[in-house]
Amino acid sequence: MVNDDNARAGGEFEELSMISPQGAPLRVKARFGPDLPRLVRPPAVGRRVQFEDDRAGLQVRLPEAESGNETAQTAIEAETAAVLTVHRAYSGTRYSGLFPVPIGYDINAAEPFIVYAAPRGRSVAALAQGVSTSQQRVIERDLVLAVRLMEAVGLVHQGLVPAAVRWDDHGIQLWDLGSVTHLGRPRRPYGIPPYAAPEQRHGEGLTDARDALWSVGQIMHQLVTGRPGHPDGPSADLPAHPSLAQTLAPVFAPRATDRPLPGTLLQLLMPGAGADFPAAAQPDPLDPYRRDFDAAMRRKRSSLRRAPLPPPPSAPPPAQPWYGEPRPPADTGEATSTWLYGGSTVHDPETAGTERGGYR
Numbered sequence: 001m002v003n004d005d006n007a008r009a010g011g012e013f014e015e016l017s018m019i020s021p022q023g024a025p026l027r028v029k030a031r032f033g034p035d036l037p038r039l040v041r042p043p044a045v046g047r048r049v050q051f052e053d054d055r056a057g058l059q060v061r062l063p064e065a066e067s068g069n070e071t072a073q074t075a076i077e078a079e080t081a082a083v084l085t086v087h088r089a090y091s092g093t094r095y096s097g098l099f100p101v102p103i104g105y106d107i108n109a110a111e112p113f114i115v116y117a118a119p120r121g122r123s124v125a126a127l128a129q130g131v132s133t134s135q136q137r138v139i140e141r142d143l144v145l146a147v148r149l150m151e152a153v154g155l156v157h158q159g160l161v162p163a164a165v166r167w168d169d170h171g172i173q174l175w176d177l178g179s180v181t182h183l184g185r186p187r188r189p190y191g192i193p194p195y196a197a198p199e200q201r202h203g204e205g206l207t208d209a210r211d212a213l214w215s216v217g218q219i220m221h222q223l224v225t226g227r228p229g230h231p232d233g234p235s236a237d238l239p240a241h242p243s244l245a246q247t248l249a250p251v252f253a254p255r256a257t258d259r260p261l262p263g264t265l266l267q268l269l270m271p272g273a274g275a276d277f278p279a280a281a282q283p284d285p286l287d288p289y290r291r292d293f294d295a296a297m298r299r300k301r302s303s304l305r306r307a308p309l310p311p312p313p314s315a316p317p318p319a320q321p322w323y324g325e326p327r328p329p330a331d332t333g334e335a336t337s338t339w340l341y342g343g344s345t346v347h348d349p350e351t352a353g354t355e356r357g358g359y360r
Contacts (some may be wrong), residue, residue: 002289013052018104018115021087026104028052029208032059041178043072048116057103060178061113071345076112079178080105083114086177098146100175113309121168124223125161133243136224139165140247141269142172143216148262148273149331151209154183158207162196162222181207193231194218198254210256217251220244 013029019314033048045068050055060079062177066072083102090096101117124139132141150157159179166173179190189203190196197214199205221229224244229235234252238245246269253259266273294307 016115018106018113020104021084021091021102030103040176041068041075044076044178056118058116058118059113061111064111067110073112075115075178077107079180080107080114082177082180082258083116085153085155086150090149095145095149097170098142098172098174100150100173100177119165119166120170120173123158123163124165124167124172124219125163127167127223127249136220137269138242139167139172139223140216140220141266142175143219144213144262144266144269145175145273146172147209147212147216148210148266150180151183151262155180156183156207156209157191157212157215158200161192161217162213162219165219169319183207183209187211189214194221194229197256198232199256205256208256209262210251210259213251213259213262214256217248218238220248 010044011031011033013031015027016030017025017027029052030049033050035045035047040060044060044062046058046060049059051057060076062069062072062076083100084105086099087096087102089360090099091101097120100119102124103115106112143160147157157174157177157180159176160174164174164176164179166175185207187200187203187205187207189201192202193201193264195215197211200211200214218229220234221227221238221241221244224241225235225237227237229252233254234249238249247265251259251265336343
């Protein structure tokens with residue numbers, strides 16, 4: 001059945017061809033809802049999917065009008081790669097419920113897309129000061145665990161904000177893998193304060209898994225206090241919240257090298273964790289050559305594409321996004337986009353991007 005906040009798609013059923021996460025051709029009958037605002041980072045769009053067997057899903061796709069947009073094409077390819085990497089590493093394990101579940105994808109379609117199983121729960125953006133201390137501990141632990149699991153496959157989530165984190169009685173589910181990049185790549189200006197770490201926002205140094213730990217701390221600060229934290233270091237009110245300061249005080253260090261490693265913090269929150277997943281990945285020395293190859297392939301694909309179609313007539317967007325809750329724009333003094341997950345107006349062409357249960 002569809003969750004209460006996941007209304008059914010309308011229209012007639014049609015055949016949808018895609019590739020399963022295991023790489024097999026897959027054909028299903030599905031019908032689609034309208035494009036919805038602030039669901040994913042533009043120019044990609046999102047819409048509800050209902051399958052003939054009554055399962056619900058979410059499709060993220062790149063409109064055909066953007067077929068000549070190399071940056072957008074690269075972004076959806078990178079999101080697909082990140083989602084499949086995480087899914088193939090942890091599907092069937094006790095950690096699988098922490099991440100979105102891909103159903104299928106087709107990057108070579110006229111409108112490249114990914115289809116996910118429907119999100120679980122609701123975003124933690126709606127839970128500020130509305131959870132118990134025990135629930136707070138579960139969310140905190142799950143977030144650090146998700147950061148550590150992504151580090152283990154060489155990925156770092158750059159877009160951790162409250163609306164990207166779903167929560168229900170089974171724990172969290174971490175979305176927006178389109179804001180993922182590779183461990184050890186040069187940082188590029190990305191994200192909004194206070195959720196993005198200072199070095200990440202300024203594009204300084206190399207991407208580090210501890211960038212995401214800063215974001216975890218800021219999400220938990222918002223959840224516990226109901227207020228955003230300090231964008232460049234610990235908030236003055238941190239000592240007044242011992243349940244937060246006791247475990248997460250070190251993650252508010254302005255520089256990544258002064259924060260604990262995800263594995264170290266996880267051992268504090270979840271002793272004995274990590275025995276059944278790989279050691280933290282190291283930056284890949286061949287990564288620059290792979291990026292050169294990917295760039296060459298993108299140029300080749302671009303040369304084969306027909307000219308982009310003119311934009312469709314504008315239409316008023318639906319009044320309310322179905323996935324997550326809207327977040328007021330941050331008062332940063334800079335122009336920012338209005339998509340759900342935050343992120344800066346800088347697009348990084350190299351950034352990457354329901355099962356229930358969990359590991360308890």
